[in-house]
Amino acid sequence: MFDALSEKLQATLADVRGHGTLTEDDVKKAMREIRLALLEADVNFRVVKEFTTTVRERCSGAEVLGQLNPGQQVVKIVNEELAALMGGASAGVSFSPRPPTVVLMAGLQGSGKTTATAKLARHLREEHGSSVAVAACDVYRPAAVEQLVKVGGQAGATVYERGTEENPVDIARWALDQAKMDGKDVLIVDTSGRLHIDTELMQELKDIRTAVRPHTILLVVDAMTGQDAVNVAEQFAEAVNFDGVVMTKLDGDARGGAALSVKAVTGKPILFASTGEKLEQFERFHPDRMAQRILGMGDVLSFIEKAERQFDEDEAKALERKLRRDEFTLEDFLDQLRQIRRMGPLTSLLGMMPGFSGQQLKGLKVDERELDRIQAIILSMTPEERRRPELIKGSRRLRIAKGSGTNVQAVNQLVKQFGQMRKMMKQLGRGKMPDLGAIMRQAR
Ligand SMILES: Nc1nc2c(ncn2[C@@H]2O[C@H](COP(=O)(O)OP(=O)(O)O)[C@@H](O)[C@H]2O)c(=O)[nH]1
Ligand SMILES: [Mg+2]
Structure with a gap:
């Protein structure tokens, strides 16, 4: 998605x-x-x-x-x-104080109305324990009635149908009477669509609306059609005012345009999202969760992926071998430093982890400038010096300090710290746990 x-x-x-x-x-x-x-x-x-x-x-x-x-x-x-x-806080279906709550489904042909009718029936049954009936008011295609009988039945809804000979407005009125007699909590009215919006379709919807006085009108919109979907929604909003949108086919390669624009353009929220042909692939639409999903926020997975991309496994193994053989050089150290920094500042990396709030991170200060300094110092060394830091004495030390814009003391400290780090790594290689604190204190 x-x-x-x-x-x-x-x-x-x-x-x-x-x-x-x-x-x-x-x-x-x-x-x-x-x-x-x-x-x-x-x-x-x-x-x-x-x-x-x-x-x-x-x-x-x-x-x-x-x-x-x-x-x-x-x-x-x-x-x-x-x-x-996308609509701020999420809203669900509102129920009429006097059951049955009537939901009228509208939308173009093929947008997914009949499927969504069954899905909504199942959703209301499962989430709200409602007894649900559906009405087959698409009389223009014989297959449409059969389709609703099939999927409505699978959804556990009672299907009211009178074939394709009668007028859809009459069927809707009759279905409402049936729903009242049967004591249903909800009646969902499936209607016919057209390939394009026309006055005939709008008139039929208006007539059904007058006949059954729906509590909620849902517009079913195919997300795959992008901007077209939004234009359709705009036209529906003008002709037959609807209350909310069911966005379907979000599982396809929908680029997102329809879902992101429809609320802003029509003022109507997306209430449900349909993400597949199966009945259970249907859920309440939560704009906040959707935004988070799009941005991948607070997502541990994305954090791990990011780290993994940088620390390629093979590289890690090679590094481990080096550590064990005590071949770790300042060159490798610089490599590591660069990889870590490519992932962004340490605090922002932590900020991506759920559970770390900005407030907590305030106390934690990672000195980025210190890392800059270390990097500059190593970069000012010759390759030979990076491999054998013990060479760094006297004039070499001064040259590196000047080259990196630091001072002799800083160069000394880095070389010393690096020596300690190597020692620590050798211990690690032998399976002993070094005292990190002690090493850092010694190096100061
Ligand atoms: N992939 C996918 N297909 C869907 C979804 N909703 C509906 N469909 C399919 O779209 C086609 C048209 O759906 P249908 O409910 O008959 O549309 P209607 O003409 O508006 O009643 C059918 O083949 C459905 O199986 C969805 O969310 N994802
Ligand atoms: Mg249909």
Whole structure:
């Protein structure tokens, strides 16, 4: 679901997360990338414009600049605005105080109405313990009635059908009477669709609406059709006001545009998401969870993946061999340092783990400048010196200090620390657990 969009947004935000402080330019660049990602995902361009404007304003305001961890703040803002874009807090179906609650399903042909009718019936039975009936009001295709009889039955709903000879409005009215007599909690009315919106279809929906006075009208929208889906929803909203959207076929290669735009364009929330042909592939739509899923936030898996990508297993094994043979050089050390740093600042890495809040991270200070210094010092050494640090004495020490913009003392300290580290690693190789604290204290 939304894989491409998700990947792009995550990459952009990983970049931002890596920043200790953010300039207006950083924010601008990130917004440009977010804008492109959304447009590529087929999100309505007006929606994209509004979205990026809001996010940029919030990011440029006091909310971000000058804060302790601006990168994380940006991620938080994007997450919140993404959730708001899709409808904020999630809503379910509301029940009528006087049962049966009547739900009218509308939508184009092939959008997934009949399937969604059965899925919703199953959902209401399982989640709310409702007794549910469905009405077969698509009389234009004989197969449509059979289809509802089959899937409605599988969903445990009573199916009210009168073949294809009668008028759909009459069938709907009759079904409502039946539902009342049978003491059903919910009646879901499946209707026919057309390939395109036409006045005939709208009139039929309006007539059924008048006949059964639905408590809720759900518009079924095929996510795969992208912007078309949003246009259809807009036209439905004008003609027959609906209450919420069932977004179907989110399992396909839907780029996300429809799901992200429909609320902003029509003002109606997505209430349910359908993610496959099976009855159970149907769930309440939670904009906040969806936003988090798209951004991959607080996701341990993504954290592990990230780490794994950097520390390729083979490399790790080679390193271990080196450690055991005491062949670990400053060159290797620099390599390790670079790999760690490629993953972003240590605090932001921790910030990706669930359970670490920004508040907790305030106490934890990883001195990035210290890492810069170490890197600069090693880079100022010759390859020979990196392999054999014991060579570093007198004039070499001075040259390295000058080259790295540090001082002799700093070079000394690094060489000493490195020596201790090597010793520790040798112990590790022999299976003894070294006292890290003692080593660090000695080296100071
Ligand atoms: N992959 C996938 N297929 C779906 C989904 N919902 C419906 N379908 C399929 O889409 C086709 C049309 O669905 P149907 O319910 O008959 O649409 P209707 O014409 O609006 O009643 C059928 O083949 C369904 O199995 C979904 O969420 N995912
Ligand atoms: Mg149908």
